[in-house]
Amino acid sequence: xxxxxxxxxxxxxxxxxxxxxxxxxDRAERQAVSRLTDDELLAIPALYRAALSSLxxxxxxxxxxxLVDYLEALCARAYFxxxxxxxxxxxxxxxxxxxxxxxxxxxxxxxxIVSALITFAAALAAYVLVSGDPDWFSAFIxxxxxxxxxxSASTEYLxxxxxxxxxxxxxxxxxTFLFTHNAQIAIFAFALGxxxxxxxxxxxxxxxxxxxxxxxxxxxxxxxxxxxxxxxxHGVTELFAVILAGAAGLRIGWSxxxxxxxxxxxxxxxxxxxxxxxxxxxxxxxxxAGLLEGFARQLIVSDVIRYAIGAATAVIWxxxxxxxxxRGLDRD
Amino acid sequence: xxxIAIEAGADRSTRALITPEGVDLxxxxxxxxxxxxxxxxxxxxxxxxxxxxxxxxxxxLATMQLESLPxxxxxxxxxxxxxxxxxxxxxxxxxxxxxxxxxxxxxxVVARDGAALSADAVIARNAMRELELYxxxxxxxxxGEGIEAWIxxxxxxWCGIFLLFPLFNRDRLRAGDLIAxxxxxxxxxxxxxxxxxxxxxxxxxxxxxxxxxxxxxxxELQVLESVLRVSEPNAMEAVAGQIRGKIGxxxxxxxxxxxxxxxYYAALRRRLEQRLLFGVRKKDKHDKI
Numbered sequence: 001x002x003x004x005x006x007x008x009x010x011x012x013x014x015x016x017x018x019x020x021x022x023x024x025x026d027r028a029e030r031q032a033v034s035r036l037t038d039d040e041l042l043a044i045p046a047l048y049r050a051a052l053s054s055l056x057x058x059x060x061x062x063x064x065x066x067l068v069d070y071l072e073a074l075c076a077r078a079y080f081x082x083x084x085x086x087x088x089x090x091x092x093x094x095x096x097x098x099x100x101x102x103x104x105x106x107x108x109x110x111x112x113i114v115s116a117l118i119t120f121a122a123a124l125a126a127y128v129l130v131s132g133d134p135d136w137f138s139a140f141i142x143x144x145x146x147x148x149x150x151x152s153a154s155t156e157y158l159x160x161x162x163x164x165x166x167x168x169x170x171x172x173x174x175x176t177f178l179f180t181h182n183a184q185i186a187i188f189a190f191a192l193g194x195x196x197x198x199x200x201x202x203x204x205x206x207x208x209x210x211x212x213x214x215x216x217x218x219x220x221x222x223x224x225x226x227x228x229x230x231x232x233x234h235g236v237t238e239l240f241a242v243i244l245a246g247a248a249g250l251r252i253g254w255s256x257x258x259x260x261x262x263x264x265x266x267x268x269x270x271x272x273x274x275x276x277x278x279x280x281x282x283x284x285x286x287x288x289a290g291l292l293e294g295f296a297r298q299l300i301v302s303d304v305i306r307y308a309i310g311a312a313t314a315v316i317w318x319x320x321x322x323x324x325x326x327r328g329l330d331r332d
Numbered sequence: 333x334x335x336i337a338i339e340a341g342a343d344r345s346t347r348a349l350i351t352p353e354g355v356d357l358x359x360x361x362x363x364x365x366x367x368x369x370x371x372x373x374x375x376x377x378x379x380x381x382x383x384x385x386x387x388x389x390x391x392x393l394a395t396m397q398l399e400s401l402p403x404x405x406x407x408x409x410x411x412x413x414x415x416x417x418x419x420x421x422x423x424x425x426x427x428x429x430x431x432x433x434x435x436x437x438x439x440x441v442v443a444r445d446g447a448a449l450s451a452d453a454v455i456a457r458n459a460m461r462e463l464e465l466y467x468x469x470x471x472x473x474x475x476g477e478g479i480e481a482w483i484x485x486x487x488x489x490w491c492g493i494f495l496l497f498p499l500f501n502r503d504r505l506r507a508g509d510l511i512a513x514x515x516x517x518x519x520x521x522x523x524x525x526x527x528x529x530x531x532x533x534x535x536x537x538x539x540x541x542x543x544x545x546x547x548x549x550x551x552e553l554q555v556l557e558s559v560l561r562v563s564e565p566n567a568m569e570a571v572a573g574q575i576r577g578k579i580g581x582x583x584x585x586x587x588x589x590x591x592x593x594x595x596y597y598a599a600l601r602r603r604l605e606q607r608l609l610f611g612v613r614k615k616d617k618h619d620k621i
Contacts, residue, residue, distance in 0.1 A: 005598070007605055008527050018524065029428055052355045061608060063601050065554045066525040066561065073522035076349070076357045080440070080519075083352070084427065084448050092451060100452075180413040184462075187417065191463040252511065265510065269444075272511030276456035283417075 007062035014054050018074060021047035025077055048078035096280070104277035105321045111247035111254070118201055119243055122208030123215070130216035140213035149214065155221040162223065162230045163301045179290030182238060186245035186282045190275060193249020197257070200249035207242055229303040232310030234292035240317055241285035248275035248282075285317075347503075347517075349446050360518040362439045364498050367516055371465075373433030378415050385411045416466070420458040425451050430519070438520035444503075444513050453512040460508030464494040528560055529598040537587070538595035544579040545603040551616035553604060556597050560590075568593060 024044055028036055055071040062068065105112075129136040134151035141150075149161055185203070192199035211231070218227035252271045259267035292309070300306060349357040389407045423431040429449050430440045441457070443449045468491035498504045509515055548556075559571050572589040575581070575596060583592065604614060607621075614621050 005529050005602055005605065006609075007601075008529055011527060015524070022524075049353060052351065052353050056355055061605060063550060063553055063604055063608070064527055065557050067527065070522045070524050072358060073520055075351075075355070076359060076517075076519060077521075079349075079351055079357060080429070080442070081427070084429075180409050183413065183417075187459055187462050191460050268511055269513035272456040273450070273452040273513065276452045276459060276512070279459055280455060 007058070007064060007067075010057065010062065011064075011067060014050070017047055017050050018054070018071070021051055021078060022074060025074075025081060028081060044078065045082050048075070048082050051075050051078060096277070100277050101281045102321050104274050105244060105281065107274060108244075108247045108251050108278065109322075111250040112243060115200075115204055115243045115247040115250060118204045118246070119208035119211075119239065122205040123212035126209040126212030127216045127219075130213045131220065134217075134220075137213050137217065140209045149217060151217050151220070153217075155223070158218060158221055158223055159226070162218075162226050179287050179294075182242070182290065183283050183286045186242050186286060187279065189242060189245045190249045190252075190279050190282075193246075193252040193275070197250050197253030200246050200253065204243070204246040207239075211239075226303055229306035229310075230297065233297050233300070233306040234289045234310075236310045236313045237285055237292060237317065238289035241282045241289060244278055244285075245282045248278040251275055288313075344502075347515075349442075351446075359442070361504055362437075362516045362518050364504055366437050366439060366518075367434075367498070367504075370431070370433035370437045370439055373436060374420070374431045377432060378419055382412060382415060417458075420461065421454055424449075424454045424458070429454075434516070438518060439516050440519040441514050442517050444515050449514065453514050457508035457512035457514050460506075460511055464497070464507055467491065468495055525561065528557060528594065529601060537584075538592070538599065540579070540581075540596065540599045542603070544581070545600055546614075547579050547617060548575075548600060549614040549616040549619050550604060553597070553600050556593065556600070560593055560597060563590070565589075 021044065024036070024040055024047070028044070051071060052075050055068070055075050058064075058068050058071055126136075126140050130140070130151070137151050149158060185207075189200050189203045192203060215224065215227060215231075218224055252268060252275055255262075255267040255271040256264055262270065292313070296309065297306070300309070343360075345361045345363070346358050347361060349359045351357060385408060389405075392407075420431055424441050428435060428440060429442065434440060441449060441454065443453060472491075494507055498506045503509075503515055505515060556571065556575075559567055568589045572592050576583060576592070581592075607614065612621050
């Protein structure tokens with residue numbers, strides 16, 4: 001009888017191929033894949049399949065636990081490499097803007113309507129309440145956020161807040177602050193959807209209340225038209241973004257509560273992934289809104305141009321998201 | 333061979349991952365403790381780089397004096413925003429599907445269905461971090477100043493639910509994993525260890541009888557393997573004593589515990605592997621095959 005074990009001979013015959021795969025994976029994971037030659041790239045799947053078959057043989061015939069563990073770890077690493085994502089970052093981006101983003105936004109249109117209704121209903125309610133009794137104002141907007149723009153402020157002061165920019169130097173900071181702040185709120189609204197819609201709706205309602213209460217103050221001094229212009233230049237983009245974020249959150253909460261034909265878990269997964277696409281888009285929209293708010297609004301003081309920009313953004317977003325079919329673009 | 337699969341699957345943290353080639357990779361879930369450590373490392377990196385960013389911004393401010401103030405502020409605000417939201421996402425979108433913390437511990441994020449991990453899934457699982465991690469953090473650090481007691485209570489319950497979520501399901505999913513359809517697996521880089529039978533002493537001195545070799549099964553063989561790999565004298569002495577007693581082996585003066593164990597390991601493995609080839613797998617010492 002041969003002195004060496006069968007399983008040891010098996011190992012000695014294949015060892016070299018395993019090590020080769022290991023070295024290639026090390027390099028591929030550490031550096032960019034483009035640094036590997038074509039031959040090396042082609043070798044990985046072949047070596048991976050060889051290692052897999054070794055694993056099967058080792059499990060059936062070898063009782064060396066360390067060897068089986070090694071092969072399991074190696075095969076798993078190679079598996080994730082071979083069957084992992086293949087698209088480059090650039091392709092992914094193109095696909096995102098051309099297809100994924102608008103399709104995802106379009107697919108949550110029902111939630112978008114609900115989310116918008118909540119926002120505007122809350123705004124209307126706050127408007128009616130504050131118009132009737134200015135004391136309500138402080139219930140919706142804390143004093144430090146109002147910055148003096150409350151029912152007791154003078155008309156002159158209110159007018160100035162709409163048209164004066166503090167100083168051009170501060171604009172960059174202001175825009176950055178607005179962007180990061182709003183984006184954080186939007187991500188928050190999305191994440192909150194997980195708790196069965198309720199917190200998302202509350203956040204949307206709160207956002208609407210702020211708007212309505214503020215509008216009531218300005219409208220009471222006949223500055224309604226001017227205030228709307230001040231809001232609309234960036235507000236179309238910003239409100240839309242927050243509404244979409246809330247809608248994505250609602251979709252998750254809804255699908256957990258009413259999963260339909262899927263299991264609850266599967267439904268949560270599906271809506272979570274779709275919602276994530278919407279959310280990347282929301283952050284981009286808020287970036288645009290931050291620029292409009294921080295720069296354009298402070299530099300443009302004409303009401304007509306403010307309205308025109310607001311209307312233009314509405315048309316652009318509307319056609320981008322909801323225009324007809326995209327059958328020409330294939331969906332794999 | 334089906335019985336083997338069931339045996340290995342009995343471990344509570346092992347999950348089946350069948351490749352398109354039809355082989356089960358038997359992946360292992362990461363422990364909650366490991367994920368906690370990985371997260372702590374990542375948070376340390378985030379906080380560290382934020383501090384570095386602040387110092388950088390401060391020095392820019394100091395050298396350029398006027399008008400550099402807004403730039404520094406922008407760097408800081410954007411830096412904080414980007415790190416908070418995209419640190420995890422960008423690293424998990426990379427080829428290793430793991431943040432530096434997870435890499436150090438040897439973990440990776442994997443789609444539960446075994447398919448390629450999509451960028452969407454990574455974004456979804458990390459957007460939920462806002463809820464699971466940052467809100468509890470903010471909540472803890474605000475220390476409930478000027479807040480009513482019932483809100484603090486409600487907040488604590490809220491934080492508790494999300495923080496402890498992974499402890500209450502068998503796949504150790506956090507809420508983000510649930511939403512994104514992912515889980516976190518162990519992905520250690522394993523070194524190839526030498527085969528223990530390769531370095532055997534002269535076998536003639538250790539001639540075991542079939543009866544002596546049929547005393548133990550696969551389970552004991554693997555315990556013996558780990559004892560030999562660790563090579564801790566006290567453990568080897570205890571194990572050697574036990575085996576000698578059980579198989580009725582009288583130790584010669586010249587044989588060391590390690591020699592005896594290595595020889596018995598090699599002989600036992602040969603015997604068990606031979607029987608394996610005939611389709612007989614003796615699970616452990618109680619298995620009467």
